Amino acid sequence: MKARIKITLKAGVLDPQGKAIEHALGALGFSGIKDVRQGKYIEVTLAETDEAKAQAQVEKMCEELLANMVIENYSFTLEKD
């Protein structure tokens, strides 16, 4: 199974990278741009074939390592290969 994980900053957490991108887009002439936020996108291939178990496994990964729950949220989708 393939897990596609998005890790995003919680609302209210300052995002210096997002801000810099917003600024740079403005300087490049893109107008009407706002609320740029940068997060991470992680793909993981799992040996697990049972969807529920895979779900639990990915949640555990995110909580333990992939996301810092103080500032980040995660969400993911699972896909059979």
Next chain:
Amino acid sequence: MKARIKITLKAGVLDPQGKAIEHALGALGFSGIKDVRQGKYIEVTLAETDEAKAQAQVEKMCEELLANMVIENYSFTLEKD
């Protein structure tokens, strides 16, 4: 409109981060994990309301700034607010 953009490394390009995450997951006791790849996830809110125009605008942003087209690919979805 809100664009949700995924930026991933092209196939074959070394991903040191992905490699290290895979290794760390193994050390944490997750088994059967492979092909971990890390990319970026960027959200942008656009003033543009026309879908085709927004599409073109985001493509331009990706090519010009958000993705490093030498080593990265991008994909995105658009969503009306």
Next chain:
Amino acid sequence: MNDTAPFKITDELVAEHGLSGEEYKTLLEILAREPSLTELGIFSVMWSEHCSYKSSRFWLKTLPTTGPQVIQGPGENAGIVDLGDGYACVFKMESHNHPSYIEPYQGAATGVGGIMRDVFTMGARPVANLNALRFGAPDHPKTKHLVSGVVAGIGGYGNCVGVPTVGGEVNFDAGYNNNILVNAMCVGLARTDKIFYSAAKGVGHPVVYVGSKTGRDGIHGATMASAEFDDKSDEKRPTVQVGDPFTEKLLIEACLELMASDAIIAIQDMGAAGLTSSTAEMADKGGVGIALDLDKVPQRETNMTAYEMMLSESQERMLIVLKPGSEHEAETIFRKWDLDFAVIGKTTDTGRMIVTHKGNVEADLPVTVLANSAPMYERPWEATVPPQPILPEWVKAPDNGVLGGLKTLLASHHLASRRWVWEQYDHMVMGDTIVHPGADAAVVRVHGTDKGIAATCDVTPRYVTADPTMGTKQAVVETWRNLTAVGADPLAITDNMNFANPERPPIMGQFVGSCQGIAEACHVLEFPVVSGNVSLYNETNGIGIPPTPAIGAVGLIPDTKYVSDHALKRDGDVLIVIGAENGWLGQTVYQDIFAEKLEGAPPPVDLGDELKAGRLVRSLIREQVTSAVHDVSDGGLLVAIAEMALAGDKGVELFPYEGRQPTHAIWFGEDQGRYVISVQAEDAERILERSRLLDLPARLVARMSGDDALTLTNEGSVPLTELRQVHESWLPELMANP
């Protein structure tokens, strides 16, 4: 590409491999048969300009490379000089120009990684990195993107590995608009009885692969580095190598740990042309054959062919020939550091490199021929005719007065502070940096001792363009002066010869002139070349870069008590300029900014005077008479004094010049062989006398004023804060907007 499918070697295929028809004919004669595709690939990289030095070898052989301090001259991964007491300094500089133009972050990062491997492969722990960077005009649309990517890449790699980046230079010139230069230098520290070489002596020894896995990175990188750009290269975008500094750090630690044991016969990094050139060179130097089983090579991607594995330039990989029986010990160390380890072959008595993959012999080539048959060209050359000198009177005085002129110069792209660059580099990690970036040369302590290593790099391409021989002599001498100014005994240099297409006789003439300049300066200064690198074909659509022979140099500080820097610090001191003042304005920064052109001959170098002045300054430093020393270079005397005042945050009052030359020529001329020293007022007369006895002009030029301004009698005064502001703000402002 598929190795096993039958194929025909066509003219196009040969041309795609960068071989000329002549060269391919020679190859057929050598082999007495058609090569396999893998063999063609192997030869193409071995015969590339980058690996074979085919255009430059003839002239490089004329450089002085010996001296009592030299432990290893050119020919190994890096050069080595003796520091005494069992310590050796290992160093080299290398270019990563084309990759950095295509992908500035990764190109520069992998350049740093590559040069560090050249150094630690010899048993040295890297202790300092430097970089010489040339970008296009500040307002060229690509410049900022390239500057920010290159600087971030150098910092990203060096900072993570934990080696301080302590020095370098940054230039902007339209001549580099389409061909930037990224030259990285690494300085390492070894014990003289623990130096490792690449000769794989002895038969039946295991050949071991360690580090990262092999992917399809940079295949054809070595030939790309030797091929001229054209407009299509923006789109072509060959497979870029991505660096992994974390793995490099582990690799350094693991290799140094293994080197502490007795297990290694030979070791070599896999640099350009990866497995091919490392195996060929190791086997050739050891006088043995080598058998490789590619099935054993750790691979990152699936279905890799023999061709791809032999040509891959994946980073962070090393090849080691072990003493038999030590495989287990070695494997334990590399596993501990989480690195790949695989025995991929052995040395043989066949004299051949035999490469097998999936049961097929993919290459079977005679080692000596492979390593030594590369063509050597004595390319036709046309010497550059140096322009006539111009008189100082021909260049007008600044409209804004001498102090206004100073401000303009300090804020110019030539002279503005590079702090924005070096603050992105960790220049203090390892805890031994005692002279930081911003000084004439950086100094790092030999860990745990009172010795120091001073390092610097320099070249002034506008001088070299006008007169390759004199300009390159000047570059060598300027590094020598920079080392002297921090109190070091200059030891040796490395060079990075960046030029355009050598197949054009005027370009080849620049190269030849440069080599002659290096040879003369190194010979007189007893300052040999111990390593180097050549980067040719730096041109796009027939427009070449200015000739840029970057010189990297190291010196020894016998006791760090006697380290000097250029910051004024002792109140009540006076400043003396040592060396002749002729007001030379041809090819100067002043001329470029105020006359908006460069003309005339560059300032001449008198090697005899340089020796005298350098020796005098070094003795004064060792006698602890000086409290600050700075050499006079770009921008001339007033710029040098202003830099000293700014570094120490101490005001000075300049004495009016009363000689025959125009004042602005005296303050801004770039006459060579000069130093400014800060000494106590009561010592001044004695020092002036000592200098004159050596036939070296010397003049009292300023005194510490006790305030915080730079004052020139009859001209007025400018606060240091104002000078600092214009000097420090140019680069941050340039880079502030993308």
Next chain:
Amino acid sequence: MLRASVIVFPGSNCDRDVKVALEKSTGFPVNMVWHGDTEVPASDVIVLPGGFSYGDYLRCGAMAAHSPIMRDVVAKAKSGVAVLGICNGFQVLCETGLLPGVLMRNASLKFMCRDVTLRVENADTTFTKCYRKDQVVRIPVAHGDGNYFADSNTLDELEGEDRVVFRYAHSDGTVDKAANPNGSQRNIAGITDASNRIVGLMPHPERLYELPLGGTDGRRMFESALVSMAEAMG
């Protein structure tokens, strides 16, 4: 007597620097402890050094926080052993939860290596005893992710409990945005736990422990550890 241990993670690169600075400042030898080990030898002080553990990949300090040795570091910290996290070590302490908050990318998005001036806010911790409160000290920073972030409740709590140890300040001691090199909340450069024994900071005291390096302001942190131990012994 001071028994100090420095943890070595793959990618640590100030481990030797801090060992040398500790030994030179206190006169006692320092243990180096491998991240793969499961027990820290008996120590008064454990130091998590600067560097790029695991390349700083994913998030700074995240992977190191899960190293086998960290279980014992956390246990020992909870049982009263003093812990100092410098730069990457501070990031690791936040990732383990021994200290609150997180260190984000510098507001400039650039790595920054230079001297900064700090105001000592809390001179009662194990590592700041030898400073005076409100003293201004000069110590270098070298980081790309030193932008301290915590929610405002946590920040208020830190301030209320006097747990901010250092703030970025001007040389006259004033604290404002211009003195802040990385965008960190309320100019925070270092914090402590409630017991004043677990301290994390972004600046590198080991880089200014002796005059040839340009100053000795950092040395006091190591001397403080020694003094604290002597006091604890009575």
